[in-house]
Amino acid sequence: MKRWLVVLFSLWINSALAGDAIYTGFFSNKAVSGYDTVAYFTQGKPVKGKSQYKYTYQGADWFFASQEHLDLFKQSPEKYAPQYGGFCAWAVAAKNSRASADPKNWKIVDGKLYLNYDDDVQQKWLKDIPGFVVKGDKNWPKLLAE
Known part of the structure; x- marks a missing residue:
């Protein structure tokens, strides 16, 4: 019984993810789990974004650590996504x-x-x-x- 539940859950997860262009998880609309994608390029590490620097792109909410990072992303989202x-x-x-x-x-x-x-x-x-x-x-x- 447990095996079937695991199989069904796996199928449900895959079908839930199937149509999304941006991964946001199941109960969120945060791209990259709310991490600042620009920071990977400018600081060389993952940095959590802040809610006051939020931008919606491709149907997901993107969070940034600073206004500067938000502005960089807006100018060239394909570079940082x-x-x-x-x-x-x-x-x-x-x-x-x-x-x-x-x-x-x-x-x-x-x-x-x-x-x-x-x-x-x-x-x-x-x-x-x-x-x-x-x-x-x-x-x-x-x-x-x-």
């Missing part, structure tokens, strides 16, 4: 599926921000970033269309 809508980059590439991502598991590659599910998944991602980027870039448009 994570690839694959903030879903786990490894899952998009290796599994052709969507999975949540932890903002603390990140990497900037060729000026683009990628997030991963957890430390273990990120270690897999780090083994072949160029190959996974090629696969992810191929898979992502199809996942968006589903």
